[in-house]
Amino acid sequence: MSDTIFSSFPTIRFEGPGSDNPLAYRHYDPDRVVLGKPLKDHLRLAVCYWHSLVMNGSDPFGAPTIDRPWMHGEPMAAARAKADAAFDLFRVLGVPFYTFHDRDVAPEGAGLSETLANTREMGEYLGRKQAETGTRLLWGTANLFSHPRFMAGAASNPDPEVFAWSAATVKTALDVTHALGGANYVLWGGREGYETLLNTDLKREIDQMGRFLSLVVDYKHKIGFQGPILIEPKPREPTKHQYDFDAATVYGFLKHFGLERDVKLNLEENHAILAGHTFEHEIAVANAFGIFGSLDINRGDPLLGWDTDQFPNDAPQLALAFYQVLKGGGLTTGGLNFDAKIRRQSIEPDDLVHAHIGGIDTCARSFLTAAAMIEDGRLAxxxxxxxxxxxxxxxxxxxxxxxxxxxxxxxxxxxxxxxxxxxxxxxxxxxxx
Known part of the structure; x- marks a missing residue:
């Protein structure tokens, strides 16, 4: 592996609660057996390519503040350099999984064919990195929200050309995820919703979403992809009203189109709060309907009404969420994806490392608390x-x-x-x- 900005960091090890080493885990002992299996197999931790390697610190009111070497130069060379840094970061943190959007790992090309070719080429590169390191893919997904072509949605777009472009994009992203041994595939409807009903045919858009998801499920079976398709509910921001508002709404959508046996949910704490729920509520609802899949682990700021995607640090709150996870049988193909970004003032590589150490330790401590509640049995x-x-x-x-x-x-x-x-x-x- 070539030198990266993370090359000087040691692999983080467990040193116990008494350690003063800032580059050590105090609660995450991956090999500790809890409820019959190692902690690493319960948590199935994943680093999020999007927030960790792509985000540059910009916000609606300010220019980028985070500059990384792979953010410059010829696009495909930069993508390979980013992958080298990513797998070095995975090595530092000692986590078993990672996640990505197609545009995180491969640049947009001059047209659709070149863009898809870039995705396939980088998929092969990621495959070699996985073989070298043993790091696995928790899930892949397609970015159907950043480019202006998706400003009115992807599957729900009023223009059938956008629907077709999105179909080709998802097919390739699913192909790459399958080739890399991904455990799941996520569909995040970042802009599947509306700003005003004055220019929206709501029934047509929901029907288009149902058709799109049905096509994806059919293709999944055709290629033999064994993992579930996951939908990630989100109520608002960036779109005023999104069709995948919360777990109950998505279940109604799946039931309407007969997809509730093929599709599960990737739930996020920050999205649950924006929907007016708690994280544990959304997990309990998904378990009740048999559609629980995986978790994005982050937190929101209670003083800010938008998706701040901060690293988790509230152990009592997460313990209640993990209690619901364990009541439902735990994580199977899913995992804990750190869909969280460092703050725009945290510009150094070690800020990203410290953020993950704290988040992983918080998850471990919370999970151990939830496991103790399960073993105690008095709540049940x-x-x-x-x-x-x-x-x-x-x-x-x-x-x-x-x-x-x-x-x-x-x-x-x-x-x-x-x-x-x-x-x-x-x-x-x-x-x-």
């Missing part, structure tokens, strides 16, 4: 006791019709007594962990 026991009446075969609502249930209730003439939900006691119990 309280829930089971609260609903125990429904487990009796002769419960009060056991009739086959509304008339039967009503008649039985009237015959019993029993007035139900309110029972405490014990919320405060359970909150205290969680805090003890």
């Amino acid at each position: 026991a309280h829930v089971a006791d609260r609903y125990a009446g429904w487990d009796r075969p002769d419960h009060a609502a056991a009739g086959h019709s509304l008339e039967e249930i009503a008649a039985a209730a009237e015959a019993r003439a029993i007035a139900p007594k309110p029972r405490s939900g014990r919320q405060e006691m359970l909150e205290n119990l969680v805090n003890r962990f």
